[in-house]
Amino acid sequence: MVGWLSLVIVVVVVVVVVVVVVVVVVVVLLLVLVVTVVVGGVVAVGHVVVAVFTQVPLQYKFFANTISQCPEYWDDEEQIRADLELEATGNDKAETFLAMVRAQRALVERFLAAELDKADDAGAPDENDSRDDNPKSDTDRISKTTERK
Numbered sequence: 001m002v003g004w005l006s007l008v009i010v011v012v013v014v015v016v017v018v019v020v021v022v023v024v025v026v027v028v029l030l031l032v033l034v035v036t037v038v039v040g041g042v043v044a045v046g047h048v049v050v051a052v053f054t055q056v057p058l059q060y061k062f063f064a065n066t067i068s069q070c071p072e073y074w075d076d077e078e079q080i081r082a083d084l085e086l087e088a089t090g091n092d093k094a095e096t097f098l099a100m101v102r103a104q105r106a107l108v109e110r111f112l113a114a115e116l117d118k119a120d121d122a123g124a125p126d127e128n129d130s131r132d133d134n135p136k137s138d139t140d141r142i143s144k145t146t147e148r149k
Contacts, residue, residue, distance in 0.1 A: 056111045057118055064108040074105060 052064040067074040074080070077098055084094040110116045 051112055055114065055118055056108060057120075060104060060108050060111065063104050064112070067105060067108060074101065077101075 052061055052068055056064040080098060080101065081094055084097060089097070107116070111118065
């Protein structure tokens with residue numbers, strides 16, 4: 001009887017020690033994350049950069065996350081052009097796409113450098129704009145065009 005009791009006590013002590021170690025490790029990791037965010041500003045969390053979500057407007061978040069995860073690719077226009085050629089994209093479309101990448105990258109860099117504020121929507125349509133000449137969708141645009149004729 002004493003043998004079983006001492007075995008149960010040992011198992012309980014081992015389980016408690018393991019739980020305490022896991023809790024300490026989790027707390028330390030959370031503290032490191034909080035300190036890094038407060039001091040450093042940018043932390044990668046599950047393939048998402050915190051600065052992207054705190055400094056970049058919604059319409060640029062996906063592109064900002066993409067260039068933060070793979071900057072060497074998005075800085076290499078020749079590689080982008082080569083990939084577009086693999087997709088049988090014509091030169092005009094490739095140039096248009098590269099111009100869009102350059103423009104969006106410049107905007108994202110300005111947002112991340114705090115040269116632009118997240119509240120500066122950089123041309124995004126205003127959801128509260130109720131002017132008749134600012135249709136919200138293609139359907140609105142088509143109906144306004146047919147109404148005028």
